[in-house]
Amino acid sequence: MAPTLAIETAGIRFPNPFxxxxxxxxxxxxxxxxxxxAGWGGAVIKTLAxxxxxxxxxxxxxxxxxxxGRVIGFSNIExxxxxPVEQWIEDIRSLKSxxxxxxxxxxxxxxxGLVREQWIEVAGKCSEAGVDGLxxxxxxxxxxxxxxxxxxxxxxxxxxxxxxGWVREATGKPVFVKLPAGIENLPxxxxxAAEAGASAISAINTLNCLPGVDIYNFTxxxxxxxxxxxxxxxxxxxxxxxxxxxxxxxxxxxxPISGIGGIGTWQDAVEYFLVGATTVQVCSAVMRAGYRxxxxxAEGVLDYMARMGFRRIDDFVGLALKxxxxxNSLSRDYKLVSTVNADTCTRCGLCAIACRDGGYQAIELDExxxxxxxxxxxxxxxxxxxxxxxxxCMKLEEKKTLGKMEEQR
Numbered sequence: 413m414a415p416t417l418a419i420e421t422a423g424i425r426f427p428n429p430f431x432x433x434x435x436x437x438x439x440x441x442x443x444x445x446x447x448x449x450a451g452w453g454g455a456v457i458k459t460l461a462x463x464x465x466x467x468x469x470x471x472x473x474x475x476x477x478x479x480x481g482r483v484i485g486f487s488n489i490e491x492x493x494x495x496p497v498e499q500w501i502e503d504i505r506s507l508k509s510x511x512x513x514x515x516x517x518x519x520x521x522x523x524x525g526l527v528r529e530q531w532i533e534v535a536g537k538c539s540e541a542g543v544d545g546l547x548x549x550x551x552x553x554x555x556x557x558x559x560x561x562x563x564x565x566x567x568x569x570x571x572x573x574x575x576x577g578w579v580r581e582a583t584g585k586p587v588f589v590k591l592p593a594g595i596e597n598l599p600x601x602x603x604x605a606a607e608a609g610a611s612a613i614s615a616i617n618t619l620n621c622l623p624g625v626d627i628y629n630f631t632x633x634x635x636x637x638x639x640x641x642x643x644x645x646x647x648x649x650x651x652x653x654x655x656x657x658x659x660x661x662x663x664x665x666x667x668p669i670s671g672i673g674g675i676g677t678w679q680d681a682v683e684y685f686l687v688g689a690t691t692v693q694v695c696s697a698v699m700r701a702g703y704r705x706x707x708x709x710a711e712g713v714l715d716y717m718a719r720m721g722f723r724r725i726d727d728f729v730g731l732a733l734k735x736x737x738x739x740n741s742l743s744r745d746y747k748l749v750s751t752v753n754a755d756t757c758t759r760c761g762l763c764a765i766a767c768r769d770g771g772y773q774a775i776e777l778d779e780x781x782x783x784x785x786x787x788x789x790x791x792x793x794x795x796x797x798x799x800x801x802x803x804x805c806m807k808l809e810e811k812k813t814l815g816k817m818e819e820q821r
Contacts, residue, residue, distance in 0.1 A: 415717035417453075417710060419725045421668040421690040422612035423586045424544050426515050428453035429725055430681070430706050433672055433693035434519035434547065434590075435646075436474075437703070439493065441503035445510065450703035451710060454515030456693065459492035459549050460500055460538070461521070462530045467491040475623045475634040477649055485647030485674075486696050487623035489634065492521055497534055504541040516542075517588065520579070521549040521561055526571070528578050536582035545586035548579060551617035553592060553644045563592040563617070569604035576608040586611035588670060593619055593650075593657050599664035612668040614693065615657045618644025647696035648674045655687055662688025662730055676705070678712025685725060686732040748792030748808040750774070752783045756805045763796035763806060771795045787811070 417428035431454040432438050432447055444455045461467040469491055477485040493500065500518070507516055518538040520531065535546055550572060552562030565571045572589065579587055589605040591598065593616040602613050620642050624633045632640025654673020661669055671689030675681055676697035684692050697705055713725075722728050752763075759781035767775040774789035775796060783796075783806075792808060800806040 413723060415714055415723050417714060417725065419690060422545065422588065424515055426453045426691060427513055428706075428710055429685075429691040430709050431455060431515065431517075431670065431691055431693045432698065433695045434459050434517075434549065435695035435699075436488075436490065437695060437698045440495070441507055444507060444516070447703045447706075448507075448511045448514045451706045452514070452703065454517065454544075454691070456517040456519050456547050457493070457500065457504075459519040459521045459552070460497050460534060461492040461494075462497065462527075462534060464494060464496060467494055469494065470636045472634045472636070473643075475643070477623050477645065477647065483647070483700060485645055485649035486699065487621050487633070487643040487645050488618070489636075489641055489643040492519075497537065501537050501541045504538060504543055508542040515544045517545045517547045518543045519547045519549050519590075521552060526561075526565075526575060531575060531578040532582040535579045539583040539585050543585065545588060545611065546579060546583065547588040547590050547614055548575065549590050549617070550575070551590045551592035551615075553594070553618050553620040553642075563595070563620075566590075566592045566601060567595045569601060572601060572604045573608040576605060576610060580609050588612045588614045590614035590617060590672075591657075591661075592617050593653050593673075598657055599660050602661040602665045606665045606667050610667060612670060612690075613661055613665065614670040614672060615661055616650070616654050616673050618646045619650055619653065621645035646673070648676060650674050651680060655683060658684060658689050659687040659733060659736055662733060663736075676700075678709050678716065681709055681713055682716055682728075683732075685729050687736070688730045688733060690725065690729055747811045748794075749787045749790040749811050750785050750792070750796050751807050751809055752785060753805050753807075754782055756802050757782060758802055758805075760801065762799050762801065766795050766799040 419426050419429050430452055432452055434456040438444050438455050438458045447455055473489045475487045476483045520534055550566035587610055589610040591601055591613060622632055622642055631638055651674025658669055658671045668690045669688050670691045670693055671684035672693040675692050675694050681692045761777055761781060763783050764775040764777050771793055772789050772791045774786045775783050778784050794808055797806045797808055
């Protein structure tokens with residue numbers, strides 16, 4: 413039987429696990445509609461603001477983080493939606509009427525302090541309008557965080573329970589709690605949300621950052637009339653942190669997780685599934701390449717499932733967690749050494765430089781600039797393998813395996 417991407421999680425049936433996160437790609441209902449047409453299984457509306465006077469955006473507010481000419485992330489100082497709540501209520505009704513099988517979540521964030529009536533009012537209106545669920549933004553790292561909201565709420569189990577309790581007064585719909593990465597004891601906050609009635613955890617949001625400084629004008633980026641502010645970092649650069657957070661949460665709670673952070677390829681999505689996510693949310697990759705990338709995500713994951721013999725996403729959710737242990741539990745007897753494939757080596761010498769100045773001085777270049785590895789000096793750290801620009805040219809092998817091979821020769 414052919415694999416399927418459809419999944420039921422957090423009490424919601426998704427046609428596929430690929431969602432747009434609450435961000436610029438979900439700014440308007442027209443954009444969300446086009447995303448649904450392109451094949452996205454769900455979308456989280458850009459965070460609704462109770463008072464539009466408190467979400468006035470500045471120009472510019474997005475700055476790319478580059479590596480060797482390639483954008484590996486974005487820093488933004490953008491705030492929530494500038495569309496009135498009442499307008500979004502009509503938009504929700506329209507979107508759900510046009511796309512009844514797609515999943516639509518509304519993202520909520522306070523704008524005037526923790527006001528119980530505001531949370532209850534907006535949550536209730538969105539539920540009545542037909543959203544499939546709500547996502548509580550307890551994780552925004554800039555803007556509202558400075559006023560005591562966003563990530564400030566996510567840092568406090570007491571505040572998580574309080575606000576989630578208010579929302580639960582207004583709706584019986586599934587509620588996702590979106591948590592930030594940069595907080596102490598993230599699993600504790602996830603447990604607090606689960607105990608207070610959260611249906612799922614979303615993780616992570618952007619990371620508070622400063623993407624750069626103009627070294628001639630001394631102004632931080634993005635520069636607004638000569639001034640700058642700390643913003644939120646997203647994209648490929650934060651994927652390792654997102655994976656860590658999802659894995660930590662999955663080890664501690666038994667409710668579904670929506671993984672977020674640096675997902676741009678089907679392999680990225682699979683990694684998130686393997687550490688416990690049941691759905692994934694995407695933003696920066698869409699900002700770079702458009703909604704069409706969902707086709708590549710879906711095709712890639714389906715092909716992976718067919719090759720691995722998986723029928724459903726649930727078949728491989730969390731499979732990597734059993735191999736994730738504490739550092740002091742890792743084997744100290746497992747020893748490796750580097751090897752090089754002379755046929756594919758380009759003689760660039762990068763491995764020798766890295767090993768000489770950042771490793772164990774185990775690599776020298778011969779007269780033809782071919783790396784020669786001193787296996788007595790090699791400590792198996794793996795630096796050279798990561799530095800080598802040619803796939804599979806340098807590898808790590810067990811020392812005992814190499815010894816047996818040499819004896820056979």
